[in-house]
Amino acid sequence: MAMWLFLGSECLLFGGLISTYMLYRGRHPADLGPDQIFDIPFTSVSSFVLLMSSLTMVLAVSAAAQKDDRRTNLWLTVTALLGATFVGGQVYEFTSFYREGLGFTSSLFSSSFYTLTGFHGVHVTVGIIMLMALVGINKRSSVPGDKAEVVELVGLYWHFVDVVWIIIFTLVYLIPS
Amino acid sequence: MAIIERPSTPALAGSGAPAVVTPSQAYGVLKRPVSTTGWRSWVFTVDHKKLGIMYGVVAMFFFLVGGVEALLIRLQLAGPEGTVLSAGLYNEMFTMHATTMVFLFVMPMAAAFANYLVPLQIGARDVAFPRINAFGFWCFLAGGLFLNTSWLLGGAADGGWFMYQPNANALFSPSHGVDFWGLGLQITGIASLTGAINLIVTILNMRAPGMTLMKMPIFTWMILVIQFLLVFAIPVITVALFLLMFQREFGATFFDVSAGADPLLWQHLFWIFGHPEVYILVLPGFGIVSEVLPVFSRKPLFGYRFVVFSGAAIGFVGWGVWAHHMFASGLGPVSVAVFSVATMLIAIPTGVKIVNWTLTMWGGKIWFTTSMLFAIGLVVEFTIGGLSGVTHAVAPSDTQQTDTYYIVAHFHYTIFGGAVLGLFAGFYYWWPKMFGKMLSERLGKWNFWLMIIGMNLTFGPMHIIGLQGQPRRMMNWTEARAGEGFFNLGFWNRVASVGSFVIAIGVAVFLLNVWQTHKKSSKTPKAPLDPWDARSLEWMTASPPKEHNFDAIPTVHALDEFFHRKYEVDHDTGEVRKVATGEEILAAEEAKADKHIHLPSPSYWPIILAFALPLMGYGVIYNRLLIVAGGLVVLLAMFGWALEPSVADDSDYDPPADGGGSNKELATIG
Numbered sequence: 001m002a003m004w005l006f007l008g009s010e011c012l013l014f015g016g017l018i019s020t021y022m023l024y025r026g027r028h029p030a031d032l033g034p035d036q037i038f039d040i041p042f043t044s045v046s047s048f049v050l051l052m053s054s055l056t057m058v059l060a061v062s063a064a065a066q067k068d069d070r071r072t073n074l075w076l077t078v079t080a081l082l083g084a085t086f087v088g089g090q091v092y093e094f095t096s097f098y099r100e101g102l103g104f105t106s107s108l109f110s111s112s113f114y115t116l117t118g119f120h121g122v123h124v125t126v127g128i129i130m131l132m133a134l135v136g137i138n139k140r141s142s143v144p145g146d147k148a149e150v151v152e153l154v155g156l157y158w159h160f161v162d163v164v165w166i167i168i169f170t171l172v173y174l175i176p177s
Numbered sequence: 178m179a180i181i182e183r184p185s186t187p188a189l190a191g192s193g194a195p196a197v198v199t200p201s202q203a204y205g206v207l208k209r210p211v212s213t214t215g216w217r218s219w220v221f222t223v224d225h226k227k228l229g230i231m232y233g234v235v236a237m238f239f240f241l242v243g244g245v246e247a248l249l250i251r252l253q254l255a256g257p258e259g260t261v262l263s264a265g266l267y268n269e270m271f272t273m274h275a276t277t278m279v280f281l282f283v284m285p286m287a288a289a290f291a292n293y294l295v296p297l298q299i300g301a302r303d304v305a306f307p308r309i310n311a312f313g314f315w316c317f318l319a320g321g322l323f324l325n326t327s328w329l330l331g332g333a334a335d336g337g338w339f340m341y342q343p344n345a346n347a348l349f350s351p352s353h354g355v356d357f358w359g360l361g362l363q364i365t366g367i368a369s370l371t372g373a374i375n376l377i378v379t380i381l382n383m384r385a386p387g388m389t390l391m392k393m394p395i396f397t398w399m400i401l402v403i404q405f406l407l408v409f410a411i412p413v414i415t416v417a418l419f420l421l422m423f424q425r426e427f428g429a430t431f432f433d434v435s436a437g438a439d440p441l442l443w444q445h446l447f448w449i450f451g452h453p454e455v456y457i458l459v460l461p462g463f464g465i466v467s468e469v470l471p472v473f474s475r476k477p478l479f480g481y482r483f484v485v486f487s488g489a490a491i492g493f494v495g496w497g498v499w500a501h502h503m504f505a506s507g508l509g510p511v512s513v514a515v516f517s518v519a520t521m522l523i524a525i526p527t528g529v530k531i532v533n534w535t536l537t538m539w540g541g542k543i544w545f546t547t548s549m550l551f552a553i554g555l556v557v558e559f560t561i562g563g564l565s566g567v568t569h570a571v572a573p574s575d576t577q578q579t580d581t582y583y584i585v586a587h588f589h590y591t592i593f594g595g596a597v598l599g600l601f602a603g604f605y606y607w608w609p610k611m612f613g614k615m616l617s618e619r620l621g622k623w624n625f626w627l628m629i630i631g632m633n634l635t636f637g638p639m640h641i642i643g644l645q646g647q648p649r650r651m652m653n654w655t656e657a658r659a660g661e662g663f664f665n666l667g668f669w670n671r672v673a674s675v676g677s678f679v680i681a682i683g684v685a686v687f688l689l690n691v692w693q694t695h696k697k698s699s700k701t702p703k704a705p706l707d708p709w710d711a712r713s714l715e716w717m718t719a720s721p722p723k724e725h726n727f728d729a730i731p732t733v734h735a736l737d738e739f740f741h742r743k744y745e746v747d748h749d750t751g752e753v754r755k756v757a758t759g760e761e762i763l764a765a766e767e768a769k770a771d772k773h774i775h776l777p778s779p780s781y782w783p784i785i786l787a788f789a790l791p792l793m794g795y796g797v798i799y800n801r802l803l804i805v806a807g808g809l810v811v812l813l814a815m816f817g818w819a820l821e822p823s824v825a826d827d828s829d830y831d832p833p834a835d836g837g838g839s840n841k842e843l844a845t846i847g
């Protein structure tokens with residue numbers, strides 16, 4: 001329940017950031033706007049990777065429910081790797097935008113874009129840390145399936161972060177300005 | 178996550194007395210702190226009562242800091258062309274006065290009461306997440322200290338407590354004050370958020386058997402409403418503060434009009450947080466008087482359900498009125514009309530409460546203790562503040578009053594008259610419960626009358642000078658333009674300054690009272706178990722309560738459970754008669770004490786994690802390397818925290834047969 005409350009709180013955090021972005025998305029020089037800079041195929045692939053990590057998270061939760069620690073750890077690690085791939089993709093994306101001249105301070109659009117997606121990236125990173133900690137806890141625990149509910153909680157968080165990305169991806173990348 | 182208690186295991190039930198488990202075994206990176214005496218028992222504690230007292234002490238300290246700031250402001254305005262403070266220092270003073278009082282006094286003092294009382298009122302042994310609770314307290318302390326170090330490091334924040342943009346960006350406020358303000362509030366925000374989640378889970382999941390939501394003490398109800406407000410308000414200010422930090426420290430232009438930005442964004446974000454915030458400030462006071470008034474009127478609270486639902490209604494409608502702080506910013510007639518009507522609507526649930534309190538006293542055998550006086554003071558003074566609030570809801574009149582002393586008068590009547598008087602009622606009411614000693618009633622009455630006269634002298638005249646047009650945040654006034662006769666600004670400013678010192682004397686009397694009660698040679702007798710003939714569950718245990726709160730978790734049958742155990746209706750005569758004293762009820766409860774009580778163990782990680790945050794804060798302002806260092810400590814502390822078992826010594830338990838034992842600690846999941 002604490003996790004649900006926390007996620008409710010997070011909704012407003014992202015709500016605030018998304019509103020800021022929507023307010024400022026049109027405020028940029030003509031040659032450096034969202035339409036010119038986004039590489040939609042690339043981001044679609046990394047979004048797909050993140051969505052797949054939700055699937056592996058489900059598998060981890062179900063393995064934990066069946067008290068199968070080995071499979072739980074396997075799927076948790078795969079989820080963490082997929083998440084890391086997504087974050088890696090984001091780093092690559094940011095670097096290439098920066099090379100094209102879109103710095104953090106270039107325009108209101110760029111500041112709000114980097115803030116919003118950066119915050120999401122940090123959330124994915126925190127999720128990866130939580131997954132790694134879970135694998136650590138599982139390795140120490142002598143009782144199989146001991147931490148099933150913790151796995152479920154982290155799963156909730158992970159799915160939330162994914163859902164937020166779906167919203168961000170739609171609003172930021174897919175809707176033309 | 179933490180264990181509150183484990184199911185008792187027959188194998189360990191050898192001794193008759195409840196055995197509190199103290200962990201001895203180290204596990205994880207650091208040894209678990211185990212001492213139960215000395216400073217270590219406080220610094221590493223996870224006990225909600227100790228944390229509550231620490232919240233109280235620190236909040237009281239910040240109350241004095243904020244009070245001194247207020248006195249300096251009033252000294253500056255006591256005469257024409259005041260020279261006590263420079264213009265810059267004056268700006269810092271009113272900004273920090275407001276920030277300190279709101280974020281470092283009223284909110285944490287409410288947290289002190291909530292922490293201490295909520296588990297006791299609902300018959301629980303601790304909160305749901307004791308380590309997170311400790312983390313919240315240390316975050317609050319770390320954030321508060323961080324915020325105030327700005328005085329020594331080039332000047333404090335000077336943009337007003339709402340820190341409007343672009344006025345507070347680096348061009349107009351070049352010192353680091355605003356950076357300290359933003360980051361400090363970010364850290365105290367973490368404290369509020371974690372505390373809120375913790376208390377909601379505690380209240381919803383850990384009530385004693387039989388206590389349905391509608392049998393819950395009203396104070397706990399109000400705390401529940403406040404925590405929901407906090408959960409949803411804090412993230413909004415978090416976003417605003419992050420944008421501010423990026424703007425000032427990393428060159429973003431979120432509020433830079435020349436770059437095409439819209440400064441109203443700040444105002445919206447701030448007030449979407451800021452308006453729920455004012456209810457966060459005042460509802461604890463409402464909760465406290467709703468406990469105090471029935472006890473001293475010897476009557477149940479009139480319309481308990483109405484008070485509960487009007488509290489919840491304030492919580493909901495409080496989200497739809499934020500823009501009434503922005504009537505003067507050109508929102509357009511439709512928004513102004515909508516927010517104007519919503520603001521008038523919110524007066525209804527508040528009015529309901531006032532009526533309920535009045536009818537609670539009506540026909541009661543009123544016992545005028547200090548606590549009761551403060552509670553009645555709240556009802557009266559808050560009504561005045563509420564009425565001037567309704568005049569702001571009328572948009573045309575509000576445009577006249579915006580940024581004048583009339584506003585200052587209004588919110589001091591609501592916050593001083595609502596929150597502070599409520600908190601003082603709480604001090605006198607629960608002091609015997611928390612410390613086992615009674616505060617002196619004689620000094621208490623001095624305290625009350627000084628404060629009530631002082632507040633009316635201070636804030637009453639502000640209505641007049643405000644309507645005369647004295648702007649708030651004005652650093653001095655001149656005799657030549659002060660006006661004539663009754664409306665002479667100078668006269669009323671002097672009255673207000675005198676009043677502020679009367680309040681200060683009142684607070685000093687309170688501190689004297691505390692000192693007299695607790696000094697070594699004090700002859701104050703131990704407080705009786707049930708000094709006020711009280712009604713709710715927290716009085717059904719020793720004063721001060723044992724570490725595990727209740728020897729046996731009580732089973733609840735009624736609202737005002739303790740009262741119903743003491744009194745019964747005589748079916749023949751229809752009269753209420755006393756059937757048991759508090760001592761007898763307590764003895765009966767102790768007789769069926771739980772055999773084996775597990776409490777959460779102390780931990781190092783909360784304080785380490787909390788103090789890593791200001792380190793990162795200094796890093797943002799001065800040196801990026803410090804961010805990395807702080808970040809590493811945070812990362813380490815989080816892993817340490819996660820890997821630390823809830824209770825250190827596993828040999829205390831039988832190994833759980835099917836994982837069921839360990840799942841107990843997660844019983845809090847929805």
